[in-house]
Amino acid sequence: DAKTTQPTSMDCAEGRAANLPCNHSTISGNEYVYWYRQIHSQGPQYIIHGLKNNETNEMASLIITEDRKSSTLILPHATLRDTAVYYCIVTVYNQGGKLIFGQGTELSVKP
Amino acid sequence: DAGVIQSPRHEVTEMGQEVTLRCKPISGHDYLFWYRQTMMRGLELLIYFNNNVPIDDSGMPEDRFSAKMPNASFSTLKIQPSEPRDSAVYFCASTAGAGGWTEAFFGQGTRLTVV
Numbered sequence: 001d002a003k004t005t006q007p008t009s010m011d012c013a014e015g016r017a018a019n020l021p022c023n024h025s026t027i028s029g030n031e032y033v034y035w036y037r038q039i040h041s042q043g044p045q046y047i048i049h050g051l052k053n054n055e056t057n058e059m060a061s062l063i064i065t066e067d068r069k070s071s072t073l074i075l076p077h078a079t080l081r082d083t084a085v086y087y088c089i090v091t092v093y094n095q096g097g098k099l100i101f102g103q104g105t106e107l108s109v110k111p
Numbered sequence: 112d113a114g115v116i117q118s119p120r121h122e123v124t125e126m127g128q129e130v131t132l133r134c135k136p137i138s139g140h141d142y143l144f145w146y147r148q149t150m151m152r153g154l155e156l157l158i159y160f161n162n163n164v165p166i167d168d169s170g171m172p173e174d175r176f177s178a179k180m181p182n183a184s185f186s187t188l189k190i191q192p193s194e195p196r197d198s199a200v201y202f203c204a205s206t207a208g209a210g211g212w213t214e215a216f217f218g219q220g221t222r223l224t225v226v
Contacts, residue, residue, distance in 0.1 A: 036215075038154075041200075041220075042219065042220075043115075043202050043204070043217025043218055043219055043220055044154070044202075044204075044215075044217050045217070046213070046214030046215060046216075049213065049214075087154075094208075095208075096141070096142035096159070096161055096166075096206055096208030097142050097144065097204070097206030097208055097214075097215040098144070098156065098159060098167075099144070099156065099204075099215060100156060101146075101153055101154035101155075101156075102153070103153055104153075
């Protein structure tokens, strides 16, 4: 599985958009980009995933660059409850959900 | 569905004792994963099963760790004998892998303390 690089921590003001970057320069053609988050002491929670097109759901948007070497998770209107560690993971689609977690980005949403 | 259910939520045991962690995956899911989380090492994949068969146990740290999945609705992770360095939060997750999957569902974890 391709390795990902994320900033260790980020701050965001409540109500503003949170943009979380991820580098995955060694991604292979059959690997997807997945984002999970972990709120303090809870199990990780799925957010969104994509292959090469931008994706949006009720939680977030995922922007993947054309060369697929990096991506950005966007939380459009961050709330205090979005404070969590966000993990960017690259994995092939047919391994049943095998996830290799890095250190993630600790996002602090401040009032 | 109640989601992935893990038991116990908290376990405190003495060094040298046997510890058994339990997991009930979401009904119909065919993949089950065991992860361990510590401050030092983060979230680590220990082992995963497909249709009750272990597929990859390369993350299991030592022979003291063993995992089984006797049927589609139950899995155990056993540590025998336990050591203080096994103290961690252990998570179980399941996915509906056949035919493609979108998300892994995690349990609330078991916080293990070995004293």
